[in-house]
Amino acid sequence: MVLQRRLDYGFNGYQVPVVPRASRSARGRESIRKKGKDNQVRAFEILAAVAGKLLQERESCALPNAASGADQHTIIKNTNWEQKDVGQRRMRLEPCDQGRCDKNTFAFAPGSQGHHENNSEMIRFAEKLATVNGKNACKSSPRKAVGDYTGYGESFGGKLEGVVERELEVEPQKIGSMINGSVPDTGCSKDPMKLDMKPSAVVSLDTCVKASLFNNRMNFGSFSRRQGNMKLVSRDDDENSSGCSQRDTMIQAYRPPLHIGDRRIRKLLASKYRRVASKLRDGGFYNTDGKRQPVYRNWKSCHTRHRSQRISSFKRRKLLDRSPVAISGQGFYSKGIYNSSDKGILGDNSGAARGASSSVSCQQAPPQSGDYNVKLSIKSFRVPELFIEIPATATVGSLKTTVMEAVTAILGDGLHVGILLQGKKVRDDSKTLRQTGISQVDKLRTLGFTLEPRHAQIPPPLCTEDPSFQLPGGTPQQLTRYSATSFPEPGASIVSLDPPVLNLGNCVDSDLDIVPSHTGISTDKTMSESRALVAVPAMSMEALTAVPFQQKSRCSEYSQRRIRRPFSVSEVEALVQAVEKLGTGRWRDVKLRAFDSARHRTYVDLKDKWKTLVHTAKISPQQRRGEPVPQELLDRVLAAHAYWSQQAVALQVNAGV
């Protein structure tokens, strides 16, 4: 298996359109990129963000009656960082703001107090969070946060702390590995059962960031970890406007040159925006109701042709804000809920995983107990799928780094937790679980959590695309991509999973690009089995290049250039054939005729390709690059070009006469 690293175009900037066309060449392209942070630093941020968020939630949901809970023992089993709470000491709980508590989504009574022997560790941890995560991770003073959560050792804060602390202590370089699951499972996963009642947040490995809630009352608990399941998937999801597949939430990450690292990723992410903007402009998005949004009209009417880059960005953001799709891109959707008796996470979770970024299992005390506690376990938070392309000669270490880069790119901006119930986003943090229905068993099954960027909270949209691709020969074939239909209906394996919820998971992958997978990149069993794989004739290796995932929600300044997808010989042939018949200048017809099913090929693409083909045909073979096009085809190109050019001239002459 030799995977070529895709080298995308060199520039990702915007054109500054203020210069008159005549002097277009003078216009510069301004790269939009943020100063890149070191990957390691970002890894910390990610961890801190997750942990901080949980802490924050935890903090804000502390209840006064928490202290009344049964005495709980907090045991944090961790190879590197272990704390055992023998229950000898009990932290004094800080008075809780009842009002605030009631408002908090997570305001379930933690019940008992837990504590950690090593309080200083906790403080340190909290401080780290505050520092590393900066602004939001831990708004309250570190000490306070620690106090709160230590007070409720039972709730997720405790474990979370432990895990995160440990991870933060790890060498930065290791974080990547940890995230991709390569690090020895020394953490909480080692002894999941003991994690019960210990809050934990773990960014784990394989393509998922998992934070699980394990609890007896409402704890963020053990972190389930799946090993060795990193998905290296290729798929095409260029067009998402059509249909919607209920498949796994995944993000494909373009794999940037290692040395470029973070910066590269940011650039890629940046292009995403452009792409989304483009889509908005070109056709609009569908909202969650499947209705097309008249975005373009607004866009056009509001903005004239003179757009500066700044303005463009602003508009894009604005448009994106309206688009569920765009927003969703930012986040990591979690959804997938299923009533689990908690067995094999992987197996049982298959359903949830398919479109959910988080799977939740729930339990509930007997209804009769009016004051029961809600128990739920978030099995995992899925990070959108990553698509990685890396040379077979690359080292394992570089693979880890690559994955890390992808993950950090996704998680880079901090997260916050969103809650979905029956497909709807629960926005009112002030409501109690009971009021929102979260405490009801049946609804619990439709409860989902999402990890999303702090700034975006719009529900993800659904989207997918037609998996089939019409090859030049006219024979419909399926490119290696995930077929929407290849994924079992969510409902099939997920109990009580409401459609709306499912939609969440789709957002991310809806924007993915098609990528021939005949290289067997995918290691994900489920995925590979479910997807239709078709060998694409003459498909160049380049086509396999990593596909930047369309992260629906990305940091504002970023947008993504479309993936470069070299035309295969068969495509060229189809193009030539169509042009021979239809002539140049009728690209829409050419598209309809020969590439109707190739969603990633727009008529503009075809036009461009023809342009390059003509150029290619005119230059010497030595000067040509990329996959060689048969001379015969090039000859036809020249012939057709000459013919139609002549026709055009003739037409003009006739018209003139």
Add this chain to the structure above:
DNA sequence: GTTAGGG
């Protein structure tokens, strides 16, 4: 929404 063409 298409087409043409520079980048």
Add this chain to the structure above:
DNA sequence: CCCTAAC
């Protein structure tokens, strides 16, 4: 492949 102008 992007972007814009011009239709």
